[in-house]
Amino acid sequence: MTTPASSLLASDAVLAVRDLRVSFPSEAGLVQAVRGIDFSLRRGETLALVGESGSGKSVTATSVLGLLPEGAQVSGSVRLEGRELLHLSDGEMSKIRGKEMGMVFQDPLSALTPVFSIGTQLVEALQVHQDLNDKAARARALELLDLVGIPDPKRRIDAFPHEFSGGMRQRAVIAMAIANDPKVIIADEPTTALDVTIQAQVLEVLKKAQEVTGAAILMITHDLGVVAGMADRVQVMYAGRPVESGLADDVFYTPHMPYTIGLLSAVPRMDEGGEKKALTPLEGNPPSMVSLPQGCPFAARCPIAVDVCREVEPELKASADGLLSACHRSTEIGDSVPREEMFPTPDVPAHDRSPRESRPAVLKVDGLIKHFPLMKGSVFKRRVGTVRAVDGLDFDIREGETFALVGESGCGKTTTLLQILELPKAQAGSVVVLGKETKSLNGKGRRELRRDMQVVFQDPMASLDSRMPIGDILAEPMKTHGWSKDRIAARVPELLSLVGLLPEHAERYPTEFSGGQRQRIGIARALALDPKLIVLDEPVSALDVSIQAGVINLLDELKVKLGLSYLFVAHDLSVIRHIADRVAVMYLGRIVELGDADSVFGQPSHPYTQALLSAVPLPDPRKERERRRILLTGDLPSPADVPSGCRFRTRCPKIGGLSAADAERCHTEDPAVQALGADHTAACHYAAALEVV
Amino acid sequence: MGRGMGRFLLRRAVNYVILVFIAASFTYFLASSYLEPIVNFLSKHPQPPLSSIHNILRSRNLDPNTPLVQRYWTWITNILFHGNFGQTFDGNSVNSEMGRRIFVSTELLLVATLVSTVSGVAWGAWNALRQYRPSDRISTVVSYLLLATPTPVIAISLETVDQWMGVPVQYTGMYDPGAQGTWSVITSNMQHLILPTITLFLIQATLFSRYQRGTMLDVLGSDFLRTARAKGLTRRQAVLKHGLRTAVIPVMPLLVYNIVLLFTGATFTEKIFGWHGMGEWLVDSITQNDVNAVGAIAVFTAVLVLIAGLLSDLVYAALDPRVRS
Numbered sequence A: 001m002t003t004p005a006s007s008l009l010a011s012d013a014v015l016a017v018r019d020l021r022v023s024f025p026s027e028a029g030l031v032q033a034v035r036g037i038d039f040s041l042r043r044g045e046t047l048a049l050v051g052e053s054g055s056g057k058s059v060t061a062t063s064v065l066g067l068l069p070e071g072a073q074v075s076g077s078v079r080l081e082g083r084e085l086l087h088l089s090d091g092e093m094s095k096i097r098g099k100e101m102g103m104v105f106q107d108p109l110s111a112l113t114p115v116f117s118i119g120t121q122l123v124e125a126l127q128v129h130q131d132l133n134d135k136a137a138r139a140r141a142l143e144l145l146d147l148v149g150i151p152d153p154k155r156r157i158d159a160f161p162h163e164f165s166g167g168m169r170q171r172a173v174i175a176m177a178i179a180n181d182p183k184v185i186i187a188d189e190p191t192t193a194l195d196v197t198i199q200a201q202v203l204e205v206l207k208k209a210q211e212v213t214g215a216a217i218l219m220i221t222h223d224l225g226v227v228a229g230m231a232d233r234v235q236v237m238y239a240g241r242p243v244e245s246g247l248a249d250d251v252f253y254t255p256h257m258p259y260t261i262g263l264l265s266a267v268p269r270m271d272e273g274g275e276k277k278a279l280t281p282l283e284g285n286p287p288s289m290v291s292l293p294q295g296c297p298f299a300a301r302c303p304i305a306v307d308v309c310r311e312v313e314p315e316l317k318a319s320a321d322g323l324l325s326a327c328h329r330s331t332e333i334g335d336s337v338p339r340e341e342m343f344p345t346p347d348v349p350a351h352d353r354s355p356r357e358s359r360p361a362v363l364k365v366d367g368l369i370k371h372f373p374l375m376k377g378s379v380f381k382r383r384v385g386t387v388r389a390v391d392g393l394d395f396d397i398r399e400g401e402t403f404a405l406v407g408e409s410g411c412g413k414t415t416t417l418l419q420i421l422e423l424p425k426a427q428a429g430s431v432v433v434l435g436k437e438t439k440s441l442n443g444k445g446r447r448e449l450r451r452d453m454q455v456v457f458q459d460p461m462a463s464l465d466s467r468m469p470i471g472d473i474l475a476e477p478m479k480t481h482g483w484s485k486d487r488i489a490a491r492v493p494e495l496l497s498l499v500g501l502l503p504e505h506a507e508r509y510p511t512e513f514s515g516g517q518r519q520r521i522g523i524a525r526a527l528a529l530d531p532k533l534i535v536l537d538e539p540v541s542a543l544d545v546s547i548q549a550g551v552i553n554l555l556d557e558l559k560v561k562l563g564l565s566y567l568f569v570a571h572d573l574s575v576i577r578h579i580a581d582r583v584a585v586m587y588l589g590r591i592v593e594l595g596d597a598d599s600v601f602g603q604p605s606h607p608y609t610q611a612l613l614s615a616v617p618l619p620d621p622r623k624e625r626e627r628r629r630i631l632l633t634g635d636l637p638s639p640a641d642v643p644s645g646c647r648f649r650t651r652c653p654k655i656g657g658l659s660a661a662d663a664e665r666c667h668t669e670d671p672a673v674q675a676l677g678a679d680h681t682a683a684c685h686y687a688a689a690l691e692v693v
Numbered sequence B: 001m002g003r004g005m006g007r008f009l010l011r012r013a014v015n016y017v018i019l020v021f022i023a024a025s026f027t028y029f030l031a032s033s034y035l036e037p038i039v040n041f042l043s044k045h046p047q048p049p050l051s052s053i054h055n056i057l058r059s060r061n062l063d064p065n066t067p068l069v070q071r072y073w074t075w076i077t078n079i080l081f082h083g084n085f086g087q088t089f090d091g092n093s094v095n096s097e098m099g100r101r102i103f104v105s106t107e108l109l110l111v112a113t114l115v116s117t118v119s120g121v122a123w124g125a126w127n128a129l130r131q132y133r134p135s136d137r138i139s140t141v142v143s144y145l146l147l148a149t150p151t152p153v154i155a156i157s158l159e160t161v162d163q164w165m166g167v168p169v170q171y172t173g174m175y176d177p178g179a180q181g182t183w184s185v186i187t188s189n190m191q192h193l194i195l196p197t198i199t200l201f202l203i204q205a206t207l208f209s210r211y212q213r214g215t216m217l218d219v220l221g222s223d224f225l226r227t228a229r230a231k232g233l234t235r236r237q238a239v240l241k242h243g244l245r246t247a248v249i250p251v252m253p254l255l256v257y258n259i260v261l262l263f264t265g266a267t268f269t270e271k272i273f274g275w276h277g278m279g280e281w282l283v284d285s286i287t288q289n290d291v292n293a294v295g296a297i298a299v300f301t302a303v304l305v306l307i308a309g310l311l312s313d314l315v316y317a318a319l320d321p322r323v324r325s
């Protein structure tokens, strides 16, 4: 932890990368993916590479392992314990890969060969490098699976990858990475595809693996919270180069490079509630890696750029004690140039709402149930059970309010949204939209309601037809509702300026826009018919933090300006903390805790909420060091097999501390919802507030 | 696999048997309505008396004066209860003719199929590994040329080349009728296999290699291959062990159907090289108005489809754990 950064180039480094450059020929020209990277990794240390997507993180990892595609042009030096690795043949590298260096990839779903069992693949990893007979290798494989926390490894070792959950597969991949006691573990976004609860488990496994093997970890991630919790040192990348490098604390608390400062201030923070502030967006996009502009690549987005910035690219050099920064003005930053307010924070429009009770309900859901038949057999299907995707939901959304649904994947969030959007005729429970019971509506009433309730999806690209100009995309819903041409022509530019785009953008096609802009177009389309309620399913999760901040601000602003209400689903609890007025925590098709955001985040009272919140990493190394996580064991049970009594009991961290009689109640009695405050309820027999953030 | 799989296959088999029955019956009706075996007798010189023609036809269940439904009933009950496919128009047993021809076809196809499967898969995989390199481009051009060339053209070209080289390989019929003694019959038979085998090989191997190249390309960029290499396998080992094993799965049903249906599908090859197998019979029986032979071939083909279906299910289940559970 206390490695002085001056020893960055220390000779005791296990892995030393010097001036690594990688480019790929493409039709548009040479893509300069990595333009000179230097770092050293010492035994047992964790170095994090962070940066926006496309900044060259994964290419760096792949070139260290010698797994670049053919045609890539590499120069510089990669030394493992002094031995040069670049330009080794595939045969020579294969003796190093998996033995000296292990690798953990992002997507555990596709990282394992589907046709071989977990055990076969793990045994293979062992036998490639060690002279072990089958029996010994299998015994060692069992040990490894046990080490990474696979329950009952003897039974699970012969399972195939498709029989494992995402978290379990990632554990298996880690087991392979550490099978031969590597000196370096390279983890490329190892938890990005996982839920926070599973992320916390997997990060814990990685730390344990590091303790056991003494390996150094090169951790690649875009999640600053994960960095704060894992890294000893941090290297920030921008446009293929490191722009800031040093101890985690220095980079987080006293950065000397505007990009780092912008990135850190753009992140919504789960540990900041109360008074509502806008986020600080980092406007613009990284430059194209094919034709880089002259000078500092960040200049176009930098609020303190000066003339020299547009001519000379700054070198990475010491800016403060132990910190290296690539900025012409790095020594002024924190001194004559303050970090606070370097990036302008827009004002939030004042929102004077009447008290909640006096506002009308826009959406009221009572006892909503959606069960799917569970089928078996590929040709002759038969019903073998019931998937309780949504199993009795009650909540309401009042005018001008943002209501968020949170929970692990598979808990029923999407099904809930779909049920509400479909306005089904036959359903268990009732859905009342703007005072109208949806079950009793006729076709016309339904169409009118659909107009008042719009949706914005996660993937901005997939939901826009790429062959239509933006103007037509926006006009589409108005046409379907029979608006006149003139009315549409007047509305389109209005919508574009509403979401912060220019009226002349109507002529352009979706591909000409960045991810953030496309999401703005998606929002504009949802606004076209002047809806009252907007349903947002993961609206910002495909966006980089810097872009995400702008979209979140826009949503907040539109809510006030247009008097909208939102039903918001996102897996990122920090985003929800920032945007939501009220929050419902879902577990296996039920709401287990519900209330205003300050109560739920400030005094979480259901053990599941507590575990969920404590799993969220904060972008703050000091806080991360002091925090104690409540780790949940195992995965979400199948909604086809809901436990008796309290449905959370199989993973509840609290139940172990209860007396036998009290615990018995959890096994037999389904806990009823109980009020804990003015606007705060939880469904646990032993609900009690606990501060976890 | 377990019991679930067994039950699944049994159900499939029952379905297939019903399909075989329907397909064969349909073909029989069609053949009996359009083929006229009586013409074969009317065109004889000297023409036999009409009454004796009808007598002969009746004894072979081919008489147009017997109602079609009744002929069908005789035909189907003979097959179902006696395993007897009737007589050819000239009075031979369909069963023994079919037995002989199945043997001939099997001999002809066995080597060709084995060699083309293995080399087609290997060739396709190798091409995929060398995508866009000259060797892959040349392979692609050659493949399309071969696939676009009709079988007779390939077969006759081979014969022409052989003749031009002074006939080092004999090719008409199964063996030289002048051969004396078991040993020389066998060697002659082997020699006569060469050209038809090459013909079948060129067509099948090319087809299989195209399938295999396609599925292999999908697999080459996959994450699991990268994982396999990150474990310490060389690119070659990773591709051979993890890539090929996965990429061969979707090709299997195509392979199985192609191979099995070739039994009645190698018509041109059999005709041109004078092998009296099932493919040749299919054409000959139609031109000879041989209703019972056509019916037998229909049953045989339908059974082949059944076998191909079950076999490809089995192979798929054996190779892919995802369909087993």
Ligand SMILES: Nc1ncnc2c1ncn2[C@@H]1O[C@H](COP(=O)(O)OP(=O)(O)OP(=O)(O)O)[C@@H](O)[C@H]1O
Binding pocket: A372, A373, A387, A388, A389, A407, A408, A409, A410, A411, A412, A413, A414, A415, A416, A571, A639
């Ligand atoms: N059509 C369907 N048939 C059967 N089961 C389904 C169907 N749709 C959803 N489910 C199941 O219902 C449960 C809830 O699914 P849902 O998609 O709502 O989860 P989620 O919380 O939104 O997950 P994520 O965060 O991954 O989007 C899951 O177990 C899912 O497999």
Ligand code: SF4
Binding pocket: A257, A258, A259, A296, A297, A298, A299, A300, A302, A303, A304, A305, A306, A309, A314, A326, A327, A328, A329, A330
């Ligand atoms: S060099 Fe100039 S443009 Fe680049 S970050 Fe520093 S001040 Fe901004």
Ligand code: SF4
Binding pocket: A606, A607, A608, A646, A647, A648, A649, A652, A653, A654, A655, A666, A671, A683, A684, A685, A686, A687
């Ligand atoms: S009711 Fe019991 S099992 Fe359920 S959350 Fe509360 S303490 Fe845990």
Ligand SMILES: [Mg+2]
Binding pocket: A409, A410, A413, A414, A415
């Ligand atoms: Mg979902």
